[in-house]
């Protein structure tokens with residue numbers, strides 16, 4: 001069968017038994033790959049009907065959602081898969097970190113981080129496309145955050161805006177990045193990521209791991225197929241119950257109060273509200289530096305592939321602390337901030 005022959009090219013003939021045990025990877029890489037596939041297919045469909053001009057973009061999204069057959073489902077799937085991929089990529093990154101699987105795989109870890117950066121950029125550029133009040137002002141806040149990047153910030157902000165203000169030029173740039181350059185770069189990087197995984201000899205495994213081998217066909221194919229089907233079923237279910245939002249058309253003269261960044265940047269917005277230096281420069285640089293340097297910060301002698309290995313405990317704790325504090329900041333920014341960014345007591 002042709003499809004099977006193709007799969008034989010992508011996989012090694014034999015795998016370790018632990019590769020298909022659920023606790024080894026939690027299926028997160030495959031789940032991420034499924035979301036990416038759904039995003040490319042639904043994204044291409046939306047591309048056929050969308051026009052990146054401020055006068056028509058909003059009407060086009062309305063048309064896709066209300067009059068086009070299955071249009072709402074396709075748009076919801078795209079929205080759900082984009083957000084799910086962000087969450088799954090963070091969990092996958094955490095799984096790789098907490099099993100020390102970056103060890104001896106520094107290049108693939110770096111490819112992964114580049115993928116994650118592209119993922120944030122893809123979400124951010126896509127956010128603006130509906131041209132509604134929330135997306136317009138979120139992009140406004142987000143592009144304000146770009147300006148804080150030391151040295152490059154103001155130039156990068158102008159490049160993204162296509163001038164000094166958010167408008168038609170920005171929408172065109174966001175669209176070109178979102179529907180052209182970023183998906184292309186992501187497909188190339190994902191191929192490199194998976195190729196590197198094979199070059200590195202498959203998943204990281206401690207030397208004492210059982211060396212029992214299984215044929216990839218059918219064991220790995222079944223495991224990957226099950227994760228892909230489960231992920232797809234979950235995405236469709238979520239798309240049926242959680243429609244992609246569309247608020248009133250963007251009004252550049254009337255900002256909502258408060259104007260919030262997209263949820264994944266709200267943690268940094270929260271920090272910026274206390275200190276621009278901390279939230280805009282110090283924290284993002286420290287976080288990115290810590291992740292980039294992880295394979296070299298780990299001085300232990302334990303090989304990768306083991307969850308929460310004792311000698312790596314301090315590094316794992318630091319990682320969890322950073323992750324949880326970022327989540328807490330997102331929670332505060334998203335749910336506990338009201339007008340003029342004043343604290344909203346929920347009870």
Ligand code: HEM
Pocket residue numbers: 025026027028029030032033036089092093096101102105108109110111112113115116119190193197202203204305
């Ligand atoms: C679109 C995003 C991504 C996709 C589609 C993807 C896909 C995959 C897949 C299918 C695997 C093998 C199975 C598994 O580990 O679950 C894998 C492994 C790996 N990924 Fe990713 N990944 C993505 C993002 C990332 C990120 C953000 C990182 C970390 C910075 C990362 C680092 C790694 C590493 C180091 C491995 C090898 C793990 C090992 O040897 O045990 N990946 N990835």
